[in-house]
Amino acid sequence: MPIERSEPAAATRLVLKVDVDTKVGLNQGVPRLMDIFARAGVHASFFIAMGPDHSGRALARLVKPGFLRKQLRSGAAGAYGLTTMLYGVLLPGPIIAQSAPHLFGELMAQGHEVGLHGWDHVFWHDRMRHLPAARIRSHLGRAWRLYKQITGMAPKTFASPGWQITPMAFQALADMGITHVSCARGRRPFRPLVGGRALPLIELPTTLPTLDEILGRGGVTLDTAAAWLADQVRPGELNVYTLHGEVEGRAQAPVLEGLIARLKDRGVSFPRLVDAAVQEASSGVPIDEVAWGRAPGRAGDVAWQASDLPGGGA
Template sequence: MRVALRIEVGSEKGAREGVPALLRLLDEHQVKATFFFSLGPDYSRYPFGDQIPRLVRRHLPAPLISKRCRSNLLAVADAGHDIGIASYTASDWHQDVAFQSADWTYSELAFACEAFTDLFGKAPHCFAALGWQVNPHLFSEEEELGFDFASDVRGQHIFLPESQGVSSNCPQIPTTLPTLDELLAQEGIDEENLHQYLYAACQRIMPNGEVFSLSAEREGIELLEVFERLLVMWKGGQWEIKSLGELYNSIADAPLKRHLVGWGTVYGRAEHIAIQSTRK
């Protein structure tokens, strides 16, 4: 059995505090993951920063994550982990992406790719939508940019996406497992037994294995000990723990089915998220 790790880094705090902690933990257990970075301005230091209207946010001073946390981000690549982009401005993506135009989506990805290339000296090869928030234009841009794969939705297995008439040949590697915060919203689950419930959710046969999503802001800081217990349980159970890149390489030559992408809800999360739907 195998599980792949998808790690979002969407704030300066996550990059400054969570990333080094995660790197130490992953190195200790000899595990590789895929990190997806937001590299633009970070408005999370403002109270309710994600709720401030975008036009107002644009006039607020905010640090560029790629500049303020350069050494921490470069350390991820130096450690041999798979790296890609999430968005350029995390708060804009969370609040606005579902209703945005093709031009806005193109601009957001163009800024993210430019910042990534400036930082790492190469173009990104993969993308993950923060919080599983998407629009149809994203899928066409991912193919246009030549990404190997993307991880934008929740689902069951790797597929080719279609949304509102827009198809893409960029494979989607969906998150298959609940997040730790979603499990914590359930009665009877706390930080002491959380890892056991997540491990129990893995006891099923999945076509491509499981994909577990975590963030530098939560699992890299407050829930780091819980994540470590999970790693211990997976390794003790003889699980293969991989990056998304390694998972993709294992199925790169396999034919993929096309599925619609819809909107749905999961327990423990208030907003609607993108979900793998019916086969075309």
């Protein structure tokens, strides 16, 4: 549903959530995104995978129904480059955060938020759903320690690779002092219900489809994607759009620039995830659970706000 231009400026909000999964996404994508955001006068929340770039190991997903089809339809594989696709297979995986530690400070100096996107992105994406609590805490702890070593500060926010999250992982994040996260898909912010109680952190789920999910579906092309995405933004609500340093920070940057320009013309504001969390907390945040569901255009299950699934409630 398109946003009406009469919508008040503060009513419709869009968080630009940037997932940085790879070394090339950090070294090449993040600087370009900083330039794009500076020119547009907006801020974003960056979530950086801290540990080894094992992108090549994701090739094992080719056996999963729909994964290869998505790669071919969206051209996602070409966004990463050959070298990246060899990391963890024929080439050793570089430690992503250590490849450009100066960018953490530069992002913060420009007013952006910087959080954790886990340690080993591919490992978390493919295996965390079945990991015991000790393995989850070990993975998160390694990322936490390197972040603090680089920035001198403890991280306060986390975004889960591939929208893979479990109650044990939510609990581990809360125990680490994480205050706000974006780990699921859904419609509105909530406090995760774990073990019969609401955790003291706020989940702000991704509400919009990603670029790789829509390209090649329903006639959407690179030329029409920005307009299509802009029309999915829900007026009068908080929206969260997940983009990637490797994708919108490189070859598909024009889509992001077009999306921001269209939404600014419609009076949409662009809070960081932390700003949105504070805004939502001031008015009260409902309690909800997560379940597993399918996102159109994406292979495999993702964590989903339970009440936003069919039959899941209001």
